[in-house]
Amino acid sequence: MDDFLAMTEADIARWFGIAAPNEPARRMAADMAQIIAAFEKVRGTLKFEDEPSSFEQALLDTRDAGA
Amino acid sequence: MIRNSDLADLSLVDAAEAVRTGETTSEALLDACLATIDAANGQVNATIWLDREGAREAAREADKARAAGAPLGPLHGVPMAHKDMYYQVGRRSTCGSAIREDFVADATATVVERLAAAGAYAFGGLNMAEFALNPTGHNKAFGDCRNPWGADHITGGSSSGSGAGVAARFTFAALGSDTGGSIRLPASACGVTGLKPTQTRVSRAGVMPLSFSCDNVGPLTRTARDCARFMSVIAGHDPRDPTSARLPVPDYEAVLDGDVRGLRIGIAETYFLNGADAPVVAAVEQACAVFAARGAIVSRIALPLMDAVTAYGGIVSRVEASTIHETWMRERPGDYAVHLSARLYAGFAIPAAYYVQALSRRGPVLRAFAGEVFGKVDVLATPTIRTCLPTRAETDIDHGPPGSETRFMAVSANTRPFNYLGLPAISIPCGFDPNGLPIGLQLAARPFGEARLLKVADAYQRDTDWHLRRPPLPGAAA
Numbered sequence: 333m334d335d336f337l338a339m340t341e342a343d344i345a346r347w348f349g350i351a352a353p354n355e356p357a358r359r360m361a362a363d364m365a366q367i368i369a370a371f372e373k374v375r376g377t378l379k380f381e382d383e384p385s386s387f388e389q390a391l392l393d394t395r396d397a398g399a
Numbered sequence: 400m401i402r403n404s405d406l407a408d409l410s411l412v413d414a415a416e417a418v419r420t421g422e423t424t425s426e427a428l429l430d431a432c433l434a435t436i437d438a439a440n441g442q443v444n445a446t447i448w449l450d451r452e453g454a455r456e457a458a459r460e461a462d463k464a465r466a467a468g469a470p471l472g473p474l475h476g477v478p479m480a481h482k483d484m485y486y487q488v489g490r491r492s493t494c495g496s497a498i499r500e501d502f503v504a505d506a507t508a509t510v511v512e513r514l515a516a517a518g519a520y521a522f523g524g525l526n527m528a529e530f531a532l533n534p535t536g537h538n539k540a541f542g543d544c545r546n547p548w549g550a551d552h553i554t555g556g557s558s559s560g561s562g563a564g565v566a567a568r569f570t571f572a573a574l575g576s577d578t579g580g581s582i583r584l585p586a587s588a589c590g591v592t593g594l595k596p597t598q599t600r601v602s603r604a605g606v607m608p609l610s611f612s613c614d615n616v617g618p619l620t621r622t623a624r625d626c627a628r629f630m631s632v633i634a635g636h637d638p639r640d641p642t643s644a645r646l647p648v649p650d651y652e653a654v655l656d657g658d659v660r661g662l663r664i665g666i667a668e669t670y671f672l673n674g675a676d677a678p679v680v681a682a683v684e685q686a687c688a689v690f691a692a693r694g695a696i697v698s699r700i701a702l703p704l705m706d707a708v709t710a711y712g713g714i715v716s717r718v719e720a721s722t723i724h725e726t727w728m729r730e731r732p733g734d735y736a737v738h739l740s741a742r743l744y745a746g747f748a749i750p751a752a753y754y755v756q757a758l759s760r761r762g763p764v765l766r767a768f769a770g771e772v773f774g775k776v777d778v779l780a781t782p783t784i785r786t787c788l789p790t791r792a793e794t795d796i797d798h799g800p801p802g803s804e805t806r807f808m809a810v811s812a813n814t815r816p817f818n819y820l821g822l823p824a825i826s827i828p829c830g831f832d833p834n835g836l837p838i839g840l841q842l843a844a845r846p847f848g849e850a851r852l853l854k855v856a857d858a859y860q861r862d863t864d865w866h867l868r869r870p871p872l873p874g875a876a877a
Contacts, residue, residue: 344747348725353732353740356796356804360745370710371753377707378756379763386762391599391644391821394769396848398649 337362406431407568408869411477411625412652414571415518418465418476425461425476428571429454429522432478435568436523438874442550443567444542445560447483447493447524454478454522461518473628475518481574482558483524484531484607485511494607495527495557497540497734498727508605509640510574510616510633517632523570525560529739531576531609532720533557534584534811535794539736543791546588547870548836551790555588555810557581561619562589566870572620572629576606578613578716580783580814583826586619587783587839590828592856592866593619594626595814597846598821599644601630602637608723610716611642612758613818622866623827623856627651630849646847654850655857660694662855664842665776669702670709671813675785682830682838683782689862690855700779703771705816707764711757712819718754721746738796738807757819765820765846773845778855781813783839787832817843825852828865837865 340361344350352358401409401423409417409428417423433451440446461476484494486504493499511521526544528536536544536559544559546552547567554563558575562585565573575582577595586593594617601616608614618629628651635648666687672680687697721728721743728747732740772779786809792799794807817824822843829840840859844851860866 340748344744348729348747350725350729350732350744350747352744353728353735354737356737356741357744359801360741360804361748363745364748367710367714367749367753370706370713371756373706374710374760378760382759382763384755384758384761387758387765387821388599388642388644388762390762390765390769391597391846392646394766394773394846395597395646396845396851398848398850 336364340364403427403431407435409571410622411571411620412628415474415477419471425458425478426455428476429458429478432570435874439567439872440569442545442872443547443563444544445526445564445567445569446480447526447541447560448491449523450490454520457520461520472516472518474514474632477519477571478522479514479519479572480523480525480564480570481511481521482527482561482576484527484576485574486605487511487521491524492607493524495529495531495538495540498731500540504605506605509602509637511605513633525564525573527560528557529736531557531578531581531607532739532742534580535791535807536585537736537738537791537795537797539797546836547872548590549834551792552788552836553588553791553794553810555584558585558619562586562591562593565589565591565619565621567872568869572618572625575617575619577615577617577818578609579818580811582617582619583783583814583824583839583841584811586826588788588837590837590865590868591619591621592623592626592825592827593617594630594825594849594852595817595823596630596634596849597823599642600823600847600849601634602640602643604637604639610719612719613716623853623860624652624655626825627655627853649850651850651853654854657858657861659690659855659858662695662778663776664690664695664697664778664780665700666697667702667779667781668699670705671781672785675782676787678787678832679782679785679838683780683840686829686840686859687780689859693858693862698776700772700776704764704768707760708768708816708819711760711764712815714749714753715757715819717742717746718749736797741796761819768820769845777844777851779843781841783813783826783841784810785813787834788836813841822846823849823852825856827856827859830865
């Protein structure tokens with residue numbers, strides 16, 4: 333995890349020019365392992381044609397019949 | 400005439416009706432709000448600024464208009480204070496932050512304009528989580544807002560002052576905003592009613608952004624009927640917010656008839672009860688028994704796709720918030736609270752491909768979730784907050800021990816999923832925990848099902864009085 337955190341800090345510094353502001357920031361950045369684990373569970377579900385603008389239409393298509 | 404000492408206790412609807420019928424005046428309503436603030440704000444810390452002179456002038460104008468026989472809007476003469484991130488020309492909008500302590504906007508938020516067109520006027524800016532980015536109400540710049548039911552406990556956030564202020568009778572209603580639970584959490588924690596509308600239902604023009612995919616504007620009030628009137632005023636398409644839906648706005652108040660016979664209410668078994676405290680579960684089950692007694696069909700339902708909802712929903716707002724705060728994070732990191740800069744920092748570590756995947760799957764996940772769940776039930780019921788309300792110390796990342804992050808994030812575990820899904824959800828008070836702090840029942844429905852939610856919430860409030868309880872604060876009416 334220390335290697336992962338060091339790599340993450342270096343990446344953020346390089347891409348954004350931002351240093352870790354405090355120790356909780358380092359702890360939260362190190363918590364990326366939880367996000368990775370969550371995404372591992374849903375790997376393979378993304379369809380080739382999926383794209384963000386489908387959301388607004390999905391809201392309308394699934395709306396309450398009384399709306 | 401209504402006694403002045405009782406005015407602050409009126410619901411929003413009753414206050415508006417009292418002005419309309421001449422039972423009271425707008426100026427008397429304002430005096431009642433200011434008197435409760437003067438008596439109890441030292442304990443609650445719900446306000447950031449007050450414009451007493453401007454409000455006095457607005458109140459007198461409202462009273463003159465009524466006396467002159469002018470047409471009156473549905474909120475005529477009602478004073479309100481709002482979360483301090485709704486821009487108003489010539490007034491501060493601190494966004495709860497030191498960075499924007501002196502910010503004055505050059506345009507007024509559409510929702511504030513719509514409330515004004517309905518006859519209401521704004522008299523103050525309410526405390527909030529810094530940049531609307533915590534679920535607890537901690538605030539480094541202006542001091543923590545404190546729960547009117549117990550000062551050591553969190554108010555919920557980020558609309559902390561809106562929840563506490565409505566509960567404490569500082570204001571008859573307040574605008575909040577909800578990106579991961581920020582209306583529903585303070586509503587639950589402070590014992591008031593709060594509605595997060597469907598994504599795109601209410602304009603966000605002139606409102607401080609946090610996450611353009613998940614931000615929502617909505618009301619905190621004392622009753623579901625108040626929420627309904629408020630929503631009828633603020634909802635609807637706005638050319639200034641191209642993302643706002645073009646659907647017509649129903650008369651939300653007109654559907655409140657108490658009839659929930661045959662309505663299918665499902666207690667969500669998957670995810671939402673994980674690690675829940677027994678008093679909270681019991682309160683939710685008792686609330687559902689009230690619906691059953693009114694003829695609703697209550698069942699338990701397993702939810703699909705919660706792995707996807709939690710994985711994707713956990714990153715969208717984080718990435719978007721980090722992105723819009725990038726410059727200040729580089730140039731003024733010390734001006735943020737520790738917990739806020741920590742969360743923003745971590746957002747920069749999330750890969751772009753994850754973010755795009757989360758957005759791309761949002762529509763398909765919503766279709767699958769809605770198809771499966773709302774084919775079986777009309778309304779989902781969950782606790783708004785799974786646990787008994789934590790204290791400010793237990794969730795204080797800035798000063799607490801390692802591990803406080805876990806407690807902090809757990810507060811919003813039950814509200815965040817509905818932001819990713821874009822569904823409307825309401826929190827209504829349904830009891831008190833063993834420490835005397837309110838418990839909230841969260842109800843969610845199909846997109847644009849606000850009318851259904853308000854009808855169900857109103858039906859519940861016809862049979863219960865949790866929403867009428869008043870916190871024991873200085874200046875409370877006997």
